[in-house]
Every structure is written in C-alpha cells, then in structure tokens.
Amino acid sequence: MDVTPLDDKEVRRIAALAHLALTDDEVQLFGRQLGEILQYVRQVQAEPTDGVAPMSHVGRDQSGERTDDVQPSLDKAAALGNAPDAAREAGYFKVPRVIG
Amino acid sequence: MIERLGPVVSARDAVARGERTAEAVTRDALAAIARHEPVLNAYTAVGAEAALAQAAAIDRARAAGESLGPLAGVPIAVKDNICTRGLPTTAASKVLRGFVPPYDATVVEKLTAAGAVVIGKTNCDEFAMGSSTENSSYGPSANPWDPTRTPGGSSGGSAVAVASRTVPASLGSDTGGSIRQPASFCGIVGLKPTYGRVSRYGLLAFASSLDQIGPFTITADDAAAVLAVIAGADTHDATSAQVPAPAASAASRDVRGLRIGVPRAFITGVDAAVARAFDDALAAWRDLGATIVDVDLPHSSLAIPVYYLIATAEASSNLARYDGVRYGARTALAPTDSLRTMYERTRDEGFGAEVKRRIMLGTYVLSAGYYDAYYLKAQQVRAKLRDAYAGVLADVDVIATPTAPTAAFPLGEKVADPLQMYLADIFTVSANLVGVPAISLPCGFSPEGLPIGCQLTGRMWAEDTLVRAGAALQSTTDWHLQAPRLS
Numbered sequence: 001m002d003v004t005p006l007d008d009k010e011v012r013r014i015a016a017l018a019h020l021a022l023t024d025d026e027v028q029l030f031g032r033q034l035g036e037i038l039q040y041v042r043q044v045q046a047e048p049t050d051g052v053a054p055m056s057h058v059g060r061d062q063s064g065e066r067t068d069d070v071q072p073s074l075d076k077a078a079a080l081g082n083a084p085d086a087a088r089e090a091g092y093f094k095v096p097r098v099i100g
Numbered sequence: 101m102i103e104r105l106g107p108v109v110s111a112r113d114a115v116a117r118g119e120r121t122a123e124a125v126t127r128d129a130l131a132a133i134a135r136h137e138p139v140l141n142a143y144t145a146v147g148a149e150a151a152l153a154q155a156a157a158i159d160r161a162r163a164a165g166e167s168l169g170p171l172a173g174v175p176i177a178v179k180d181n182i183c184t185r186g187l188p189t190t191a192a193s194k195v196l197r198g199f200v201p202p203y204d205a206t207v208v209e210k211l212t213a214a215g216a217v218v219i220g221k222t223n224c225d226e227f228a229m230g231s232s233t234e235n236s237s238y239g240p241s242a243n244p245w246d247p248t249r250t251p252g253g254s255s256g257g258s259a260v261a262v263a264s265r266t267v268p269a270s271l272g273s274d275t276g277g278s279i280r281q282p283a284s285f286c287g288i289v290g291l292k293p294t295y296g297r298v299s300r301y302g303l304l305a306f307a308s309s310l311d312q313i314g315p316f317t318i319t320a321d322d323a324a325a326v327l328a329v330i331a332g333a334d335t336h337d338a339t340s341a342q343v344p345a346p347a348a349s350a351a352s353r354d355v356r357g358l359r360i361g362v363p364r365a366f367i368t369g370v371d372a373a374v375a376r377a378f379d380d381a382l383a384a385w386r387d388l389g390a391t392i393v394d395v396d397l398p399h400s401s402l403a404i405p406v407y408y409l410i411a412t413a414e415a416s417s418n419l420a421r422y423d424g425v426r427y428g429a430r431t432a433l434a435p436t437d438s439l440r441t442m443y444e445r446t447r448d449e450g451f452g453a454e455v456k457r458r459i460m461l462g463t464y465v466l467s468a469g470y471y472d473a474y475y476l477k478a479q480q481v482r483a484k485l486r487d488a489y490a491g492v493l494a495d496v497d498v499i500a501t502p503t504a505p506t507a508a509f510p511l512g513e514k515v516a517d518p519l520q521m522y523l524a525d526i527f528t529v530s531a532n533l534v535g536v537p538a539i540s541l542p543c544g545f546s547p548e549g550l551p552i553g554c555q556l557t558g559r560m561w562a563e564d565t566l567v568r569a570g571a572a573l574q575s576t577t578d579w580h581l582q583a584p585r586l587s
Contacts, residue, residue: 011460018416018463019423020456021444029453030460036519037461041405044481045473054479055486057309058295058535059339066335078202084430093425096439 005035102578106319107268108174108326109349115173118162122155122173126217129175132266133220136586141241142251142260144180145188146220151175154217170348171329172215177261177270180221181228182313183302184208187218191304192236193226195450196428205302206337207271207313207330214329222270223257226452227419228278228306230254231524234515235454242511243285244584245550249508252282255316259286262316264586269317269326273303275310276407277503277528280540283316284503284553287542287582289570290316291323294561295535296341298327299334307414308339310407310532318580320541320570321349327563346563350571356389358569360556361496363397367527370505377544377552378502381573388572395492395499399485400530406485407529408522409465409478415455416462422450457518482533489534493559498569501527503540503553531557539566542579551579 006014011031015022022030080086085094105113114120130148137143158172178184181191183201185208190196208218225235233256234240241256243249244264251260255272259282262270272279274292283290291314298313305311315326328348334340362382367375382392424430424446431445451459465474492499504524514521531538536557543554558566574580 006464014460014464014467017467018459019420019440019443019447020451020459021441021448022456023448026448026453026456030457033457033518034461034464037408037457037522038464040519041409041474041478044402044405044409044477047399047402047477047481047484049477049480049484052480052483054476055483056479057339058486059341074202079426081202082199082427084424084428095425096433096437096442098439 003035003039005031007031102575102581104581106317106322107265108171108317108322111174111268112171115158115162116168122158122217123152125173126151126155126175126219129219129267132264136264136266139242139247140244140260140264141239142222142257142264142266143177144190144192144221144223144238144257147187147218150186151217151219154212158215169213169215170325171211174216174269175219175267176211176216177220177222177258177267178208178218179224179255179258179270179272181224181273181304182208182271184218184221187221189221189304190237191227192224192238193450193452193455194237194429195422195447198429199427203302206299206334208302210330210332216329219267222255222261225254225256226455227304227415228254228273228275229415229454229458231277231281231521232511232514233257234511235452237452240511243508244586245287246508246548248510249550250285250511252285252508254278256282258316259283259288259290262318263288263584265583269315269322271313271330272316273311273313274532275306275411276532277525279314279316280528280538280553280555281504281525283540285508285551287551287579288316288318289320289323289542289580290314290540291327291563291566292531292538293327293331293563294537296339297537297561297563298330299332299337299340301334301336305418307411308418309414310411320539320567320574323539323570324349324567343561347567350567351564352568353572353575355385355569355572358390358498359496360385360390360392361395361492361499362392363395363400363499363501366397366400367501370502371507371546373546374502374506374552378554381541381543381554382500384573384576385569388576393496395496397492397499398488399481402481403485403530403533404522404526406478406481407525407533408461409474410482410533412458412462413466413475414462416459416466419455419459422447454518485530486534489530489536493536497558497565499557501555503527503555507546507548507550507552527555536560537563537566539570541570541573544579
C-alpha cells in the first residue's frame with residue numbers, strides 16, 4: 001500500500017493540541033502510522049450522506065430535571081488523596097507557577 | 101440434555117444452602133489465582149484481605165438467618181478500568197500509577213450489595229485500547245489454551261480469569277468488542293449489554309457513546325444472573341436508561357420459530373475453522389427449531405473506519421483529564437518547568453504508544469479543517485448503519501456472525517501493525533456503534549485446539565433473547581464445558 005505519511009510539522013501540530021511532548025522517534029513513527037490509518041478510514045468519504053442527520057449517541061433523550069436536593073459528594077481529603085502534589089490542609093491541588 | 105449449572109449459580113446455591121461457606125469459596129479462588137498468575141498474568145491487583153472479610157460477613161449473615169443477595173458468596177474479578185474503593189485502579193496505564201479510587205463504580209456497588217465478593221482487578225489493554233491485552237503496562241496476559249497466544253482484548257485479563265476457572269465470573273468493558281472478542285479467544289461467554297443498560301459511573305471513559313460494562317461467564321444463564329445485578333438506571337449516569345430489568349436466567353431454552361439472520365456477504369475472509377464452527381452453531385440452532393435466513397447488512401464494511409474515527413475522537417477528549425494534576429503520575433519537574441511542560445511530559449511518559457496514537461488520531465479528526473470530512477462524516481455513516489440494523493432486526497430476532505475472523509493469534513503478531521489489529525474487530529464494532537446488545541458464545545475449536553466464538557446481536561433491550569438462544573445452544577453442545585488444561 002502506497003501511503004503518504006503525515007509530515008513532521010503536522011504531527012507536531014497535532015501533538016501540541018493534544019498536550020503530548022513526542023520524541024523525534026515518535027514523530028516519525030506516528031507520522032507513518034497515522035498516514036496509513038487515515039488512508040484506510042478515508043473510505044467513509046465515498047459513502048453518500050446528503051441529508052443524513054449525524055448520530056452523536058445512541059441514547060433516547062430522556063434526561064429530565066432532578067429535584068434540587070443536596071446529595072453527598074467526595075470530601076476534600078478524599079478528593080485530594082490521590083494528587084501528586086497538594087496543599088492538603090488548605091485544600092488545593094498544586095501545579096507549577098502559572099502567572100509571572 | 102448437556103446443560104450443567106454454571107459456576108456462578110453453583111457457587112451461589114452452595115453458599116445459600118450451607119453446603120459451602122463463602123469464605124471457603126473465596127479461599128479456593130485466591131489459591132487458584134496464586135497458582136496460575138505466574139503463567140497467565142490475568143490480575144493487576146488482588147484484594148485478598150478485603151475479599152475474605154466480605155466473605156466472612158456473608159457467612160455471618162447466613163448464620164444469623166438474614167436473607168442473602170442473588171450473588172452471595174460468588175467471587176468476581178473486575179477489569180482494571182472500573183473503580184474499586186481501596187483497590188488500585190489504573191486501566192493498565194502508567195499515567196494512573198498509584199491511583200486508589202475513593203469510591204466504587206456503580207456496578208461494583210451493585211455487585212457488593214448482591215453479596216458478590218470482589219476479589220481483584222484484571223489486566224487489560226491500556227484504557228481498553230487494543231485487541232490483545234498487549235498494550236498493558238503490566239505486560240500481556242496469556243491465553244490459558246496456549247500461553248504463547250493472546251487472550252484477546254481489551255478485557256483479556258477478565259476473560260482469562262474466568263476461562264482458567266479462578267473465578268466464576270468477571271466484568272469487562274466493551275467499546276468495540278472488548279468483551280466479546282476475548283470471550284471468543286478464551287472459550288467462554290461474553291455479553292455486551294444494550295447501550296444504557298448498565299451504568300458507566302466509575303468506568304474510566306474511553307469512548308462515552310460506545311462504552312458498556314458487561315459480564316464474562318461460562319454459561320449464558322450465568323451471564324444473565326450477573327447482568328440482572330449490574331443493570332439499571334443510575335442518577336450518576338444520565339445515559340443509563342429507565343427500562344424493565346432483564347431476567348436473571350433464561351426464561352426458556354425454546355428457540356422454535358426464532359429467526360436468525362446471517363449476513364453471508366459480510367462473513368468473508370474468515371479462517372476455515374471459524375467458518376466451520378460457525379456453521380455448526382447455526383446447525384445446532386436449526387435442529388432446535390430456529391429458522392436461519394440470509395440477510396443483507398448494508399454499510400457494515402464501513403463499520404471499522406467509522407468506529408476508529410468516532411472512538412478516537414471521543415478518546416482524545418476523555419483522556420485530556422490525565423494531566424498530572426489530580427491523580428496518578430506526574431513527571432519530575434525542575435523549578436523552572438512550566439505548567440504546559442508538566443502536562444506534555446506527564447502525558448508522554450504516562451501513556452503507551454497505542455493510547456498516544458489514538459489521542460493523536462482523535463485530535464486530528466476533530467481539528468479545524470478536518471472535522472467535517474472525518475468526524476461529522478463518520479457520524480452520518482453511523483446513522484445509516486443504525487438504520488440498516490433496525491431494518492434487519494425488524495425482520496429477524498437476532499443476527500449471527502462469527503465473533504472474530506480468527507482464533508487467538510500469537511502474542512507479538514500484530515503489535516507493530518495497528519491497522520491489522522483494528523481489522524480484527526470487524527464483526528464486533530457495529531453493535532457498539534448501533535447500541536444493540538451482543539453476546540459471544542463458544543461454538544467449537546480450531547485444529548490447534550483453540551476456542552472459537554459465535555456472536556449473536558439482538559434488538560435494543562433484548563438481552564433475554566440472546567440469553568435464551570445461548571442457553572438453547574448450551575443445552576445441546578458442550579463447547580462451553582471444555583476447560584483449558586493448566587499445570
């Protein structure tokens with residue numbers, strides 16, 4: 001199968017959108033593999049779909065409003081319990097400095 | 101009549117009658133796990149202490165004359181992408197290393213309330229992405245029929261746990277065949293319920309419009325017994341449906357007049373042994389009085405491309421939450437590293453190759469300029485596929501196909517070629533796209549002694565029909581009673 005890989009620039013653009021810091025080897029590998037996969041999935045484009053409403057999910061729409069009662073939820077300690085870095089007493093997740 | 105009680109019903113009845121204690125049943129399961137793990141690698145965590153405590157509580161309840169739940173004393177293993185309070189849950193990913201959920205998934209809550217003993221977590225492809233359980237940070241699981249082969253995936257560990265008889269039943273998740281294909285490869289029953297039948301609360305989301313949790317068991321009746329417990333609407337999952345509950349066992353084994361549609365034109369390119377076993381299953385149903393008819397299933401050849409467009413798009417969004425902030429692993433940071441660096445490196449180090457590939461593909465098809473040509477187009481073809489299934493299932497009660505085009509393939513055979521791996525899902529992805537229930541039933545063996553499965557796909561909410569047809573097949577065949585020889 002003769003396939004055009006995604007070029008490096010395109011792979012890096014997508015990786016940046018996806019918040020993935022790919023290595024140079026990964027850029028090469030994914031460029032080739034995504035090229036192959038995209039060529040394969042492109043066959044959907046030949047299917048006529050004029051006037052067909054897109055289907056985003058299976059469910060029947062049965063969402064209604066629930067009564068506005070207070071329900072139990074995770075307490076702060078449990079919510080912070082798995083954090084790689086947190087100020088547990090103060091009740092915050094900690095991340096690198098964002099502003100200045 | 102060949103039928104024999106499945107191990108779920110047997111264990112439950114033995115505990116209820118006082119013939120065995122729940123603790124003894126649990127100890128047996130723990131011993132079997134310890135014996136087989138070195139070869140099979142089916143489990144990612146075993147909660148022996150908690151399981152024995154749970155079993156002891158059931159024994160005390162029985163001694164006190166309290167009424168027992170419908171699965172009292174039955175050990176059950178749960179796929180590692182389903183949250184279990186106090187038991188590590190990682191979806192076999194490094195990015196969730198060390199995560200111990202502070203809450204139980206709804207299915208786990210329901211199992212526990214029914215008296216089942218949640219004994220451990222099972223191996224899978226990372227975030228359920230794969231068809232061989234090789235994309236696991238814990239290493240692959242082995243097929244108990246031939247440890248050089250894959251058990252299938254993504255719920256491979258759950259299939260192995262039941263096929264090797266360490267537990268009577270397990271839970272998996274099925275987004276494009278991840279329960280049915282490993283059930284087929286391991287010679288057991290696997291049921292993907294109708295979309296909305298089972299709450300997804302506490303299931304680590306892969307593709308939210310496709311994911312469903314379902315059981316692995318030895319018999320169709322056992323599958324019904326587990327499904328009846330885990331099914332039901334849940335305020336924590338708006339897509340779970342208010343519908344009448346499915347029966348906890350086959351109401352009958354009578355398939356006289358049942359119309360089974362076979363899409364012959366679609367079933368091409370399957371291995372000869374698979375084709376033979378499939379025809380044997382059809383013959384068994386015909387002998388029991390079912391009517392086999394040819395059906396045309398338009399658009400099914402497009403199901404795989406549609407699936408890999410929609411599933412990856414949803415995955416790229418769902419997996420954005422793994423960023424090193426709230427749970428799991430975080431990359432080592434220097435004081436000068438930015439927040440963005442933390443996100444990008446945490447994700448590059450934490451995700452395996454297949455997960456990254458799918459996040460990339462999903463991000464691509466959702467990105468500006470490509471959305472209409474790929475994602476929107478796939479949703480339109482998905483609608484056509486749904487309408488085609490509705491048309492066929494108005495005429496027949498169920499659609500029969502092989503579950504997979506081959507029996508279990510050797511470990512390592514397809515890892516380097518993702519597209520080849522995707523094509524193994526040809527018969528299973530449609531049920532997820534359309535939302536209908538489907539079951540894989542053992543229907544024979546290859547010349548190498550590997551199990552082969554047959555898939556029945558039914559109407560929305562018609563799991564009972566699948567269970568009835570499965571129980572009928574299992575009343576005249578003994579494929580499901582074959583067990584792998586393990587040292």
